[in-house]
Amino acid sequence: MSSQYDFIVVGAGPSGCAVATRLAKSASIPSVLLVEAGGSNKDASYLVPADRFNLAFSQPQLNWGYKTAPQSHLKGQEIDYSRGKGLGGSTAINFSCWLIGADEDFEEWARKVGDDAWNWKNVKERFKRIERYHVEIPKEHQKYINPKEQDHGTNGPLDLSYADIWEKGIADVFIAAEELGMGVNPDVNSGNPIGMGLGATCAYNGERTTASSYLRDAPSNLTLALNTTVAKVLIDGNKATGIRTVEGKEFFAKKDVILSGGALNSPQLLMLSGIGPADELKKHGIHIIHESPEVGKNLQDHGFSTVTLLQKPGTNDRMTFETDAEAVAAARAQHTKDKTGMLNSIYGSVPMGWFKNDAVYKSEEFKALDKHTQEHLKKPTVPTYEIATHTPPLFVGDYQLQPTDSYLTALAFVMNPQSYGEVTLASANPLDAPKADPRLVSHPYDRRVLIEGVRKLMDYLEAPVFKKSTVKMIGCPKSRSDEDIWEHCRGNMFSSWHMCSTTRMGKREDQGAVVDTDFRVRGIQNLRVADLGILPLVPNNHTQSTAYLVGETAAEKLIAEYGL
Template sequence: MIQQALGTGWVQSTMSKGVRQSSSNTYLANANTRPNLTVVINAMVVKLLSTASPSKVPAFRSVVFTDGRSTSGTPTFTVQATKEVILSAGSIGTPQILQLSGIGNSADLTPLNIPVLVNSPMVGRNLIDHPLLPNIFSVKGNDSYDDTLRDPVQFQNAINQWAANKTGFISNNLINHYGFARVNSSLITIPDPSSGPNSPHFEMLFVNFWLDFAVSVPSTGNFLTIVSSLLTPTSRGTVKIRSTNPFDAPSIDPHMLTTDFDVTAMRESVKAIKRFAAAPAWSDYVIGPFGNLSATADADIDAYVRQRTTTIFHPTGTASMTSKNSTNGVVNPDFTVKGTSGLRIVDLSVLPFIPASHPQGPVYLLAERAADIIKGIVSL
């Protein structure tokens, strides 16, 4: 049965009794008492070491780490894996560690005098993220949360209420409703980047207050924010280390909105949101678009999109998975790193395309699949 993934509905949140249920207080908490689990805190992985291998393929079964609270002068420690190292540092940390270890594009490593142990050109390439654009409307009355969030006393009272009995608006998700929609097919001049006609191109998130990561809430007024997020971006960015110091943040170029499709889709999401907010059902609440959201010409909407778009923090794809025989990509379908032995990657960096969804569920699915493969339960 084909499920319809378009429309508006309730947000499904991983929460229980006013508290977020994360992978830490579920998966990890359930495993904390296992004798074969050790969690090292305040640790920073420096790099992986190439170890002896009976084959010609470099093995990476040693991990070097140091005190994660300092940037220099701290001792390093090395741990040796008896079977495999599983790297799960995310779409930023994973390519950084690979590059520091000599696994990456020779064009990136050679200028830093890092010996290229495995020339893997796609390490740090194919960075994909969901662009986020807050679209803000002025609203009537004081039913939004703006007044509470502006007032330190009211906000502290809400925090105290949550701390005492896990109730109040802080006990809930910031977003209770969302919607998924598509761009009109006549505007798509490339192969459709979505997974099919029932799959969305963009998402709408409804927030009952001013939500803009770049601009503080005005001192007066009440607001409705309808965030648009492009779920099927075609732009691709990069993650590259800048030095051999693991404490130096890598250079991250999201390269957002660099394709015609991405700009068109974001423009159409703005138009769709404005039509939605102008519907008769909102007439006694929504006053109108705030600021440059009032733009109507395509060029002006494009300028607004470029000025206000940021990230929703869903980086994906920088160690992408391809078929076992492919010379492209970074990992194989069993999560092993191409050109190495003893090393797997299990995080969102391995996905060659970003899911058209929030990635929490997909990354859990990915980890469950990897766990089954590693345990040998699933055969490829």
């Protein structure tokens, strides 16, 4: 392996795989080194679609296993903050949902950073470049799910599809939305996510797809270094020249070093390299190369809470199947043989919808926000909260699910969070996990959205279509009062792993920005960050799609800048 390359990319998640591959495939054929701390993740058993909700927890070798700092306002919970380890990054362990969000969010992004590269028209074309949509929707499902092929990409590296067979009860989700006047959205990836819908899944032909899809036909000028942890970025004066691994190996970049470790690990690596808040660096005895106070600040995330319906036996087949060891073994054998069967349909469809809420708009918490934020949140395609269904039973209170039980778990997510946390160092050792404190729903507005979202979730689960199969609501607030809903949420709060904005992008005059609109770290030449840390706002989506977008955009700008 050479010690010198044109570009070095640190982190083989969605942003890193996208930027490294696009650079390597550019016309001038630059040499690119893609460095990943984890392994290859080649085992086919990691790609079973039905395992999408438990892979992060059943395969610890794929997960860094991070936890948040204790959340004092959430009864001291240390919330799971899983991060993917190995090729594909967190796309190898996430829930495989492809959801791109609201067009108005991208317009706001472009406004905040002063760069039309981020407006909806331009990002939509990049999404098409990423996507390989398979839109063969069974006729009986087209009433509810009907994306138009011309609105999506069909030749990108990332296979996206919809389950051919729906589990029992999926259609009821849409019927309930119609019964309550919430609306059904046949394509939540159109730029307008409002209404109940079903996003595409990162899976095709019985296998989940991850960021490693970018590397399927990787050119020979792209070198992959697995099981290689970077200790620091090498900096000469104010110029990044390469990286040093924990083993002491050094690799040098003739052009740029690009950090794509994600919103937790990229700020950690910047600080370990002497770039960050002076007090934090001094605390750990790190020589200050460039004081950048906002590195690690502004951490944002989508928090969510849950409610579950206990349903009559036979309403769905999950518990019956999952507690039958012989049935599970047979399904796994069938899937191993030909990638068909039960493991493609169970958990194969996760309905999700985005909604606006007048009670939030009328609240004192909303009125306390600045005028521009209020205006943005009231734009037609910008939701107040998200509802998702058909996940595993994350919280059922004191109830013990039985093999004959059926259930429906539903989630309420806070959109447009106003809470900000931070990432700091645990030590100067690069092998130690960073300290992450998202301060989930610590802002009064976020609490108001969560309360109203859970209240609406409880109303939704009492729609006529559900009543015919409902036994009772479990894992739920004692009442619909603000106090009881908040008490329920305080002990039943989750992160959606959508952490972002810790190396925020901004205009030249923005003192809170760490990188400029070309991803360059301010104050250091030839060093860039390209991952979810650069987001100037947390988008109303599931953020793996945005991570791919960031990598594509960074590559596009680098190719133009260097004439590649």
